[in-house]
Amino acid sequence: TQSVRNNNITNKMRSLLITRLSRKFNIDPDNGILIREIDWYLSKRNTNGTVMSNFKQLELDLKELLASSKKPVKKQKQFIPKNRAKVSMYDTVKKLPPIKKMPQERQLSSREKIMHLSDYQKAKYYNVKNLSQMMKDEKPMKSLIKNEPIENITKKLQFQTNLERQVLDKQRQKKQENNEKLYFENQVLKDVEKYEKEQEAQKYVKLQRRNELKAFMDKQIDEKKLQKKNQEEEKKEDALKIKALLKKEKDQIMKETIQKKKFQIRR
The missing domain is CATH 1.20.58 (Methane Monooxygenase Hydroxylase; Chain G, domain 1)
Incomplete structure (x- = not known):
């Protein structure tokens, strides 16, 4: 009959909407808010099975309801094992004395x-x-x-x-x-x-130049002295050589004269 047919259509649409919206909003398919909103959405339909209410409006309403129903996640307590050592960090923390709050001074007006x-x-x-x-x-x-x-x-x-x-x-x-x-x-x-x-630098330059000039002049004088000494030694050597030659010639002449006299005496 028509009512059975409408019920079959409704059940198919319901399962499709649950799977689609649960995937979209990343929630459990058995979520109470989701099922309630889908049932309300499907109840607003004509006798021939066509839905009257808007599907986008259903999504918006569902989004708001899920956001408002979300509770803040509680922080999990730290797990402390039962079979732990006799002296541990937790025991020392427990044994610490409570911190005394210092009395605050009254603020002046x-x-x-x-x-x-x-x-x-x-x-x-x-x-x-x-x-x-x-x-x-x-x-x-x-x-x-x-x-x-x-x-x-x-x-x-x-x-x-x-x-x-x-x-x-x-x-x-x-x-x-x-x-x-x-x-x-x-x-x-x-x-x-x-x-x-600058003055010190100029003085240094002048002094350096003077020293260089003095060294050059001393070198020239030393060279002249050495040259003069060499010339004198050469002159002495020449004089000695001349003296030796003269003596040799004199000895030769004396020898010749002695031989002549000896020859004359023999005759």
């Missing part, structure tokens, strides 16, 4: 913070805006400094801050002048050192 400060310190540590805001927050609306109104305090603080600013500007200017002076002195010292080094 803004009025108590500046109660002991002088006018100058108040002007130094609290600017005009902070002090005026503090006076608005706390009651009474009178000044903490000699019970003056806030306008007078602001004027005083402005005057003191201006004075401090002027002093700081002067200090900064003085520091800058000192830095410039030091820089100038350093530059002058560098120039003087450079000039002295």
Whole structure:
């Protein structure tokens, strides 16, 4: 009959939707939310079996319901074996005494913070805006400094801050002048050192040239002396040779004359 046919179609569609959506959303096919939504979706159909509700709407609703139903994953407790050693890390941790928390000091209010400060310190540590805001927050609306109104305090603080600013500007200017002076002195010292080094280098060059010239002149003189000495020795040798030759000639002449006389005597 028609009702049996419709039931068969419904069962087939149900199984198909369960498998498709469980794969898409990566959930168990027996998920209660999934089955409930699919059954509601299939109930909205005509007598001829055609579904009236929108399939995309089913997916969106199912996505929202699954996201809201997800519970945060609990962290698993650390596994401690039963049959462990007598003295272990866990025993030592258990035996440690509890950490005593130190008593925290009470935080002072803004009025108590500046109660002991002088006018100058108040002007130094609290600017005009902070002090005026503090006076608005706390009651009474009178000044903490000699019970003056806030306008007078602001004027005083402005005057003191201006004075401090002027002093700081002067200090900064003085520091800058000192830095410039030091820089100038350093530059002058560098120039003087450079000039002295150049002068020393020039002196060294001059001295080197003088030494080279002196060495050359000494060499020339030594060569001339040696040449003169050699010439004198040559002259002496020549004179000795001439003397020896003269003596030889004289001896020869004497010999010849003696032989002539001997020959004459014999005759």
